[in-house]
Amino acid sequence: MSALDPAVSGVPSMPTRNRSLMSNSDPKSSLKPDTKLAHLGREPRSFHGFVNPPVVHASTVLYPDVESMRPGGQKYSYARRGNPTTDSLEEALCELEGAAGVKLTNSGLNAVALAVLSCVKSGDHILITDTAYHPTRHFADTVLPKFGVSVDYYDPLMGVGIKSLFRPNTTAVFTEAPGSLTFEMQDIPAIAEAAHDIGATVLMDNTWATPLFCQPISLGVDLAIQAGTKYIVGHSDAMLGTVAASERAWEALDEYYGAIGGHVAPDDVFLGLRGLRTMSVRLERHQRNTHAVLNWLKDQPAVANISYPALPSDPGYEIWKRDFSGSTGLCAFDFADGTTNEQSNAFLNALNLFGLGYSWGGFESLAIPVKLKGSRSATQFDEKRRSVRLHIGLEDPEDLITDIGQALNKAFD
Numbered sequence: 173m174s175a176l177d178p179a180v181s182g183v184p185s186m187p188t189r190n191r192s193l194m195s196n197s198d199p200k201s202s203l204k205p206d207t208k209l210a211h212l213g214r215e216p217r218s219f220h221g222f223v224n225p226p227v228v229h230a231s232t233v234l235y236p237d238v239e240s241m242r243p244g245g246q247k248y249s250y251a252r253r254g255n256p257t258t259d260s261l262e263e264a265l266c267e268l269e270g271a272a273g274v275k276l277t278n279s280g281l282n283a284v285a286l287a288v289l290s291c292v293k294s295g296d297h298i299l300i301t302d303t304a305y306h307p308t309r310h311f312a313d314t315v316l317p318k319f320g321v322s323v324d325y326y327d328p329l330m331g332v333g334i335k336s337l338f339r340p341n342t343t344a345v346f347t348e349a350p351g352s353l354t355f356e357m358q359d360i361p362a363i364a365e366a367a368h369d370i371g372a373t374v375l376m377d378n379t380w381a382t383p384l385f386c387q388p389i390s391l392g393v394d395l396a397i398q399a400g401t402k403y404i405v406g407h408s409d410a411m412l413g414t415v416a417a418s419e420r421a422w423e424a425l426d427e428y429y430g431a432i433g434g435h436v437a438p439d440d441v442f443l444g445l446r447g448l449r450t451m452s453v454r455l456e457r458h459q460r461n462t463h464a465v466l467n468w469l470k471d472q473p474a475v476a477n478i479s480y481p482a483l484p485s486d487p488g489y490e491i492w493k494r495d496f497s498g499s500t501g502l503c504a505f506d507f508a509d510g511t512t513n514e515q516s517n518a519f520l521n522a523l524n525l526f527g528l529g530y531s532w533g534g535f536e537s538l539a540i541p542v543k544l545k546g547s548r549s550a551t552q553f554d555e556k557r558r559s560v561r562l563h564i565g566l567e568d569p570e571d572l573i574t575d576i577g578q579a580l581n582k583a584f585d
Protein backbone atom coordinates (compact mmCIF):
# COMPACT_ATOMS: atom_id res chain seq x y z
CA MET A 173 0.00 0.00 0.00
CA SER A 174 1.31 3.42 -0.88
CA ALA A 175 2.54 5.66 1.91
CA LEU A 176 0.27 8.25 0.37
CA ASP A 177 -2.83 6.12 0.83
CA PRO A 178 -5.02 8.33 3.02
CA ALA A 179 -6.76 5.26 4.44
CA VAL A 180 -3.46 4.45 6.10
CA SER A 181 -1.62 7.73 6.40
CA GLY A 182 -4.68 9.75 7.33
CA VAL A 183 -3.48 12.47 5.00
CA PRO A 184 -6.45 14.61 4.08
CA SER A 185 -6.68 15.22 0.39
CA MET A 186 -8.33 18.61 0.63
CA PRO A 187 -8.48 21.55 2.95
CA THR A 188 -11.03 20.27 5.46
CA ARG A 189 -12.58 23.63 6.33
CA ASN A 190 -16.11 23.16 5.10
CA ARG A 191 -17.21 26.47 3.75
CA SER A 192 -16.46 25.74 0.14
CA LEU A 193 -20.00 26.37 -1.06
CA MET A 194 -20.26 29.67 0.69
CA SER A 195 -18.03 32.49 1.75
CA ASN A 196 -18.78 35.94 3.06
CA SER A 197 -18.75 37.18 -0.50
CA ASP A 198 -21.28 34.50 -1.50
CA PRO A 199 -24.70 36.13 -1.96
CA LYS A 200 -26.25 33.23 0.00
CA SER A 201 -24.52 34.28 3.21
CA SER A 202 -26.68 37.41 3.49
CA LEU A 203 -29.96 35.52 3.11
CA LYS A 204 -32.50 35.22 5.91
CA PRO A 205 -32.34 31.98 7.98
CA ASP A 206 -35.45 30.39 6.42
CA THR A 207 -34.09 30.94 2.94
CA LYS A 208 -30.73 29.56 3.99
CA LEU A 209 -32.39 26.37 5.22
CA ALA A 210 -33.84 25.83 1.76
CA HIS A 211 -30.65 26.61 -0.16
CA LEU A 212 -27.54 25.90 1.91
CA GLY A 213 -25.37 22.92 1.03
CA ARG A 214 -27.04 22.38 -2.35
CA GLU A 215 -25.43 22.71 -5.74
CA PRO A 216 -27.82 21.14 -8.25
CA ARG A 217 -25.61 22.04 -11.21
CA SER A 218 -22.92 19.76 -9.80
CA PHE A 219 -25.36 16.84 -9.84
CA HIS A 220 -27.03 17.08 -13.27
CA GLY A 221 -29.64 19.53 -11.92
CA PHE A 222 -31.09 17.22 -9.29
CA VAL A 223 -32.34 19.32 -6.40
CA ASN A 224 -30.76 17.21 -3.65
CA PRO A 225 -27.18 15.95 -3.46
CA PRO A 226 -26.76 12.22 -4.06
CA VAL A 227 -26.47 9.79 -1.16
CA VAL A 228 -22.93 8.63 -1.81
CA HIS A 229 -22.37 5.10 -0.53
CA ALA A 230 -18.65 4.78 -0.59
CA SER A 231 -15.36 3.80 0.89
CA THR A 232 -12.82 3.78 -1.94
CA VAL A 233 -12.15 6.79 -4.13
CA LEU A 234 -10.18 6.28 -7.33
CA TYR A 235 -7.49 8.58 -8.67
CA PRO A 236 -6.85 9.14 -12.38
CA ASP A 237 -3.07 8.80 -12.02
CA VAL A 238 -0.28 8.50 -9.46
CA GLU A 239 0.47 12.21 -9.69
CA SER A 240 -3.01 12.98 -8.29
CA MET A 241 -2.35 10.80 -5.24
CA ARG A 242 -0.51 13.51 -3.38
CA PRO A 243 -2.27 15.34 -0.49
CA GLY A 244 -4.74 17.76 -2.02
CA GLY A 245 -4.37 16.15 -5.44
CA GLN A 246 -8.10 15.76 -5.79
CA LYS A 247 -11.11 16.81 -3.75
CA TYR A 248 -11.96 13.42 -2.20
CA SER A 249 -9.42 10.83 -1.08
CA TYR A 250 -11.28 8.24 0.97
CA ALA A 251 -14.89 8.25 2.18
CA ARG A 252 -14.06 8.45 5.87
CA ARG A 253 -12.62 11.87 5.06
CA GLY A 254 -15.89 13.11 3.57
CA ASN A 255 -18.01 12.80 0.46
CA PRO A 256 -20.54 15.04 -1.33
CA THR A 257 -23.37 14.01 1.03
CA THR A 258 -21.54 14.79 4.27
CA ASP A 259 -20.09 17.96 2.73
CA SER A 260 -23.60 19.24 1.98
CA LEU A 261 -24.80 18.96 5.56
CA GLU A 262 -21.55 20.21 7.06
CA GLU A 263 -21.51 23.22 4.77
CA ALA A 264 -25.13 24.08 5.47
CA LEU A 265 -24.63 23.83 9.24
CA CYS A 266 -21.36 25.71 9.07
CA GLU A 267 -23.13 28.73 7.62
CA LEU A 268 -26.13 28.47 9.97
CA GLU A 269 -23.85 28.23 13.00
CA GLY A 270 -21.48 30.96 11.81
CA ALA A 271 -18.69 28.43 12.34
CA ALA A 272 -15.22 27.88 10.96
CA GLY A 273 -16.11 24.24 10.41
CA VAL A 274 -18.54 21.47 11.36
CA LYS A 275 -18.08 17.77 12.02
CA LEU A 276 -20.85 15.16 11.93
CA THR A 277 -21.08 12.29 14.38
CA ASN A 278 -23.25 9.21 14.66
CA SER A 279 -25.19 10.45 17.70
CA GLY A 280 -25.58 13.53 19.83
CA LEU A 281 -23.71 11.90 22.69
CA ASN A 282 -20.86 11.11 20.33
CA ALA A 283 -20.78 14.81 19.40
CA VAL A 284 -20.43 15.65 23.10
CA ALA A 285 -17.56 13.17 23.49
CA LEU A 286 -15.83 14.34 20.31
CA ALA A 287 -16.05 18.00 21.29
CA VAL A 288 -14.76 17.42 24.82
CA LEU A 289 -11.94 15.07 23.81
CA SER A 290 -10.80 17.47 21.11
CA CYS A 291 -10.00 20.14 23.69
CA VAL A 292 -8.69 18.38 26.82
CA LYS A 293 -5.52 16.45 27.60
CA SER A 294 -4.11 14.52 30.52
CA GLY A 295 -3.77 16.73 33.60
CA ASP A 296 -6.54 19.12 32.57
CA HIS A 297 -9.62 20.08 34.54
CA ILE A 298 -13.07 20.56 32.98
CA LEU A 299 -16.11 22.27 34.49
CA ILE A 300 -19.48 20.85 33.45
CA THR A 301 -22.90 22.29 34.21
CA ASP A 302 -24.65 20.29 36.88
CA THR A 303 -27.76 20.11 34.68
CA ALA A 304 -26.02 18.50 31.70
CA TYR A 305 -27.84 15.70 29.90
CA HIS A 306 -27.26 12.65 32.08
CA PRO A 307 -25.25 10.58 29.55
CA THR A 308 -22.92 13.59 29.18
CA ARG A 309 -22.23 13.25 32.92
CA HIS A 310 -21.78 9.52 32.52
CA PHE A 311 -19.19 10.10 29.78
CA ALA A 312 -17.41 12.69 31.93
CA ASP A 313 -17.43 10.48 35.03
CA THR A 314 -16.31 7.28 33.35
CA VAL A 315 -14.16 8.19 30.33
CA LEU A 316 -12.41 11.42 31.28
CA PRO A 317 -10.76 10.13 34.50
CA LYS A 318 -9.17 7.32 32.47
CA PHE A 319 -7.36 9.97 30.47
CA GLY A 320 -6.30 11.90 33.55
CA VAL A 321 -8.86 14.68 33.11
CA SER A 322 -10.58 15.82 36.30
CA VAL A 323 -14.20 16.95 36.32
CA ASP A 324 -16.19 19.29 38.53
CA TYR A 325 -19.85 20.18 38.19
CA TYR A 326 -21.04 23.73 38.67
CA ASP A 327 -24.32 25.47 39.35
CA PRO A 328 -25.76 26.42 35.94
CA LEU A 329 -27.03 29.72 37.36
CA MET A 330 -23.71 30.97 38.71
CA GLY A 331 -22.83 32.97 35.56
CA VAL A 332 -19.58 34.88 35.93
CA GLY A 333 -19.25 33.45 39.46
CA ILE A 334 -17.85 30.38 37.72
CA LYS A 335 -14.46 32.14 38.04
CA SER A 336 -14.31 30.99 41.66
CA LEU A 337 -14.13 27.37 40.43
CA PHE A 338 -11.29 27.89 37.97
CA ARG A 339 -8.07 26.05 38.71
CA PRO A 340 -4.70 26.65 37.08
CA ASN A 341 -5.37 23.57 34.93
CA THR A 342 -9.00 24.40 33.91
CA THR A 343 -9.01 24.19 30.13
CA ALA A 344 -12.69 23.64 29.25
CA VAL A 345 -16.12 24.76 30.41
CA PHE A 346 -19.15 22.78 29.26
CA THR A 347 -22.55 24.50 29.17
CA GLU A 348 -26.06 23.40 28.20
CA ALA A 349 -28.97 25.81 27.95
CA PRO A 350 -31.64 25.24 28.85
CA GLY A 351 -30.96 22.11 30.92
CA SER A 352 -32.96 19.45 29.09
CA LEU A 353 -34.78 18.22 32.22
CA THR A 354 -34.80 21.22 34.54
CA PHE A 355 -34.65 24.09 31.99
CA GLU A 356 -32.21 26.48 33.70
CA MET A 357 -30.90 29.12 31.30
CA GLN A 358 -27.20 29.87 31.55
CA ASP A 359 -25.56 33.23 31.01
CA ILE A 360 -23.41 31.93 28.18
CA PRO A 361 -21.70 35.23 27.18
CA ALA A 362 -20.63 35.87 30.80
CA ILE A 363 -19.33 32.32 31.25
CA ALA A 364 -17.56 32.44 27.88
CA GLU A 365 -15.83 35.71 28.68
CA ALA A 366 -14.62 34.42 32.04
CA ALA A 367 -13.42 31.16 30.48
CA HIS A 368 -11.61 32.92 27.65
CA ASP A 369 -9.79 35.11 30.17
CA ILE A 370 -7.98 31.97 31.34
CA GLY A 371 -7.68 30.53 27.83
CA ALA A 372 -10.28 27.79 28.37
CA THR A 373 -12.44 26.38 25.59
CA VAL A 374 -16.20 26.88 25.94
CA LEU A 375 -18.60 24.16 24.85
CA MET A 376 -22.38 24.34 24.63
CA ASP A 377 -25.03 21.68 24.08
CA ASN A 378 -27.46 23.79 22.04
CA THR A 379 -29.86 21.01 21.07
CA TRP A 380 -32.96 22.72 22.51
CA ALA A 381 -32.73 25.91 20.47
CA THR A 382 -31.02 24.49 17.36
CA PRO A 383 -28.73 26.77 15.31
CA LEU A 384 -31.88 28.41 13.98
CA PHE A 385 -32.82 29.98 17.32
CA CYS A 386 -29.38 30.32 18.93
CA GLN A 387 -25.92 30.63 17.37
CA PRO A 388 -23.60 29.79 20.28
CA ILE A 389 -20.43 30.87 18.48
CA SER A 390 -21.75 34.44 18.33
CA LEU A 391 -22.19 34.24 22.13
CA GLY A 392 -18.54 33.28 22.64
CA VAL A 393 -18.83 29.48 22.49
CA ASP A 394 -16.00 27.59 20.78
CA LEU A 395 -17.65 24.21 20.26
CA ALA A 396 -21.43 24.18 19.66
CA ILE A 397 -23.02 20.75 19.95
CA GLN A 398 -26.29 19.50 18.48
CA ALA A 399 -27.99 16.19 19.03
CA GLY A 400 -29.07 16.29 15.37
CA THR A 401 -31.20 13.28 16.27
CA LYS A 402 -33.73 15.79 17.62
CA TYR A 403 -34.86 18.77 15.53
CA ILE A 404 -32.44 18.52 12.60
CA VAL A 405 -33.52 14.99 11.70
CA GLY A 406 -36.94 15.85 13.13
CA HIS A 407 -38.74 12.59 12.34
CA SER A 408 -37.52 10.18 15.03
CA ASP A 409 -35.97 7.95 12.39
CA ALA A 410 -32.20 8.49 12.61
CA MET A 411 -29.38 9.34 15.03
CA LEU A 412 -26.99 12.19 14.31
CA GLY A 413 -24.69 14.62 16.09
CA THR A 414 -22.96 17.80 15.00
CA VAL A 415 -20.11 19.89 16.39
CA ALA A 416 -19.57 23.40 15.05
CA ALA A 417 -16.25 25.06 15.88
CA SER A 418 -15.08 28.64 16.21
CA GLU A 419 -11.86 29.69 14.46
CA ARG A 420 -9.82 28.99 17.60
CA ALA A 421 -11.28 25.49 18.17
CA TRP A 422 -11.56 24.25 14.59
CA GLU A 423 -8.08 22.95 13.94
CA ALA A 424 -8.03 20.77 17.07
CA LEU A 425 -11.53 19.43 16.33
CA ASP A 426 -10.70 18.63 12.72
CA GLU A 427 -7.43 16.96 13.69
CA TYR A 428 -9.00 14.88 16.47
CA TYR A 429 -11.94 13.80 14.29
CA GLY A 430 -9.57 12.63 11.60
CA ALA A 431 -7.36 10.81 14.10
CA ILE A 432 -10.19 8.80 15.64
CA GLY A 433 -11.85 8.01 12.30
CA GLY A 434 -15.06 9.99 12.73
CA HIS A 435 -17.69 9.18 10.13
CA VAL A 436 -21.47 9.03 9.68
CA ALA A 437 -23.32 6.73 7.26
CA PRO A 438 -24.56 8.71 4.23
CA ASP A 439 -28.19 7.57 4.61
CA ASP A 440 -28.31 9.14 8.07
CA VAL A 441 -26.63 12.29 6.81
CA PHE A 442 -29.23 12.48 4.07
CA LEU A 443 -32.04 12.22 6.65
CA GLY A 444 -30.36 15.10 8.46
CA LEU A 445 -30.25 17.15 5.27
CA ARG A 446 -33.87 16.38 4.50
CA GLY A 447 -34.91 17.33 8.03
CA LEU A 448 -32.95 20.56 7.86
CA ARG A 449 -34.97 21.81 4.88
CA THR A 450 -38.21 21.88 6.92
CA MET A 451 -36.76 22.63 10.34
CA SER A 452 -37.94 26.21 10.45
CA VAL A 453 -41.54 25.33 9.59
CA ARG A 454 -41.57 22.53 12.14
CA LEU A 455 -40.01 24.64 14.88
CA GLU A 456 -42.48 27.43 14.31
CA ARG A 457 -45.32 24.94 14.82
CA HIS A 458 -43.64 23.27 17.83
CA GLN A 459 -43.28 26.72 19.35
CA ARG A 460 -46.86 27.77 18.67
CA ASN A 461 -48.32 24.48 19.91
CA THR A 462 -46.20 24.57 23.06
CA HIS A 463 -47.39 28.06 23.95
CA ALA A 464 -51.01 26.98 23.35
CA VAL A 465 -50.71 23.87 25.53
CA LEU A 466 -48.82 25.64 28.33
CA ASN A 467 -51.22 28.55 28.33
CA TRP A 468 -53.97 26.07 29.16
CA LEU A 469 -51.87 23.89 31.45
CA LYS A 470 -50.83 26.74 33.77
CA ASP A 471 -54.44 27.14 34.96
CA GLN A 472 -54.97 23.50 35.88
CA PRO A 473 -55.29 22.97 39.64
CA ALA A 474 -53.06 19.87 39.55
CA VAL A 475 -50.19 21.91 38.07
CA ALA A 476 -47.92 24.06 40.26
CA ASN A 477 -45.18 25.31 37.98
CA ILE A 478 -44.18 25.33 34.33
CA SER A 479 -40.60 25.31 33.03
CA TYR A 480 -40.23 26.88 29.58
CA PRO A 481 -37.76 29.75 29.16
CA ALA A 482 -39.92 31.48 26.55
CA LEU A 483 -42.62 32.24 29.13
CA PRO A 484 -42.27 35.58 30.95
CA SER A 485 -43.00 33.70 34.20
CA ASP A 486 -39.90 31.50 33.75
CA PRO A 487 -36.74 32.54 35.69
CA GLY A 488 -34.70 32.12 32.50
CA TYR A 489 -36.94 34.36 30.39
CA GLU A 490 -34.66 37.43 30.29
CA ILE A 491 -31.66 35.38 29.15
CA TRP A 492 -33.79 33.54 26.63
CA LYS A 493 -35.05 36.83 25.22
CA ARG A 494 -31.52 38.24 25.01
CA ASP A 495 -29.73 35.23 23.49
CA PHE A 496 -32.32 33.16 21.62
CA SER A 497 -34.67 34.10 18.77
CA GLY A 498 -37.29 31.39 19.30
CA SER A 499 -38.36 28.44 21.37
CA THR A 500 -39.10 24.82 20.64
CA GLY A 501 -41.30 22.00 21.91
CA LEU A 502 -39.54 20.73 25.03
CA CYS A 503 -40.92 21.89 28.38
CA ALA A 504 -41.81 20.52 31.80
CA PHE A 505 -44.31 21.03 34.57
CA ASP A 506 -44.43 20.24 38.27
CA PHE A 507 -47.50 18.76 39.86
CA ALA A 508 -48.93 20.57 42.87
CA ASP A 509 -47.40 19.76 46.27
CA GLY A 510 -48.59 16.50 47.74
CA THR A 511 -48.95 14.74 44.38
CA THR A 512 -47.93 11.12 44.80
CA ASN A 513 -45.79 8.98 42.55
CA GLU A 514 -48.87 6.89 41.83
CA GLN A 515 -50.82 9.94 40.63
CA SER A 516 -47.94 11.08 38.44
CA ASN A 517 -47.64 7.59 36.95
CA ALA A 518 -51.42 7.33 36.48
CA PHE A 519 -51.31 10.61 34.53
CA LEU A 520 -48.54 9.37 32.24
CA ASN A 521 -50.20 6.00 31.70
CA ALA A 522 -53.50 7.66 30.78
CA LEU A 523 -52.04 9.77 27.97
CA ASN A 524 -53.10 8.60 24.52
CA LEU A 525 -51.47 11.00 22.09
CA PHE A 526 -48.21 11.45 24.02
CA GLY A 527 -45.86 8.50 23.68
CA LEU A 528 -43.72 7.53 26.67
CA GLY A 529 -40.21 7.79 25.31
CA TYR A 530 -36.77 9.15 26.21
CA SER A 531 -36.40 11.49 23.32
CA TRP A 532 -37.77 14.62 21.71
CA GLY A 533 -37.41 16.71 18.57
CA GLY A 534 -39.49 14.46 16.32
CA PHE A 535 -42.90 15.38 14.90
CA GLU A 536 -44.72 13.56 17.68
CA SER A 537 -45.61 14.41 21.25
CA LEU A 538 -43.82 12.59 24.07
CA ALA A 539 -43.83 12.56 27.86
CA ILE A 540 -41.52 11.23 30.59
CA PRO A 541 -41.40 11.51 34.36
CA VAL A 542 -38.52 13.80 35.39
CA LYS A 543 -36.05 11.82 37.45
CA LEU A 544 -32.59 13.22 38.03
CA LYS A 545 -30.01 10.47 38.00
CA GLY A 546 -26.55 10.70 39.49
CA SER A 547 -25.43 12.99 42.24
CA ARG A 548 -26.27 16.61 41.59
CA SER A 549 -23.58 18.31 43.55
CA ALA A 550 -24.44 21.91 42.76
CA THR A 551 -28.13 22.05 41.91
CA GLN A 552 -30.65 21.16 44.56
CA PHE A 553 -33.54 19.32 42.97
CA ASP A 554 -36.35 18.74 45.42
CA GLU A 555 -36.76 14.97 45.61
CA LYS A 556 -40.42 15.40 46.57
CA ARG A 557 -41.15 17.33 43.41
CA ARG A 558 -43.16 15.30 40.88
CA SER A 559 -42.50 16.61 37.40
CA VAL A 560 -43.26 15.60 33.85
CA ARG A 561 -41.27 16.57 30.77
CA LEU A 562 -43.37 17.06 27.65
CA HIS A 563 -42.34 17.27 24.06
CA ILE A 564 -45.12 19.09 22.25
CA GLY A 565 -45.32 17.72 18.73
CA LEU A 566 -46.98 18.84 15.53
CA GLU A 567 -50.47 17.54 16.34
CA ASP A 568 -53.38 19.97 16.71
CA PRO A 569 -52.88 21.59 20.13
CA GLU A 570 -56.58 21.26 20.91
CA ASP A 571 -56.25 17.49 20.69
CA LEU A 572 -53.15 17.58 22.90
CA ILE A 573 -54.98 19.69 25.49
CA THR A 574 -57.93 17.30 25.45
CA ASP A 575 -55.56 14.38 25.94
CA ILE A 576 -53.72 16.00 28.86
CA GLY A 577 -57.06 17.03 30.38
CA GLN A 578 -58.50 13.53 30.35
CA ALA A 579 -55.24 12.12 31.77
CA LEU A 580 -55.29 14.68 34.62
CA ASN A 581 -58.91 13.77 35.32
CA LYS A 582 -58.07 10.08 35.49
CA ALA A 583 -55.09 10.65 37.78
CA PHE A 584 -56.64 13.18 40.15
CA ASP A 585 -60.37 12.38 40.34
Ligand SMILES: Cc1ncc(COP(=O)(O)O)c(C=O)c1O
Nearest residue numbers: 279280281305352379399401412
Ligand atom coordinates in the same frame (compact mmCIF):
# COMPACT_ATOMS: atom_id res chain seq x y z
C1 LIG B 1 -29.71 17.77 25.44
C2 LIG B 1 -29.25 16.50 24.78
N1 LIG B 1 -27.99 16.41 24.37
C3 LIG B 1 -27.52 15.30 23.77
C4 LIG B 1 -28.34 14.21 23.59
C5 LIG B 1 -27.77 12.98 22.98
O1 LIG B 1 -28.25 12.78 21.69
P1 LIG B 1 -28.29 11.31 21.07
O2 LIG B 1 -29.46 10.62 21.67
O3 LIG B 1 -28.42 11.57 19.61
O4 LIG B 1 -27.02 10.64 21.43
C6 LIG B 1 -29.66 14.26 23.99
C7 LIG B 1 -30.55 13.09 23.81
O5 LIG B 1 -31.62 13.02 24.34
C8 LIG B 1 -30.13 15.43 24.62
O6 LIG B 1 -31.39 15.51 25.06
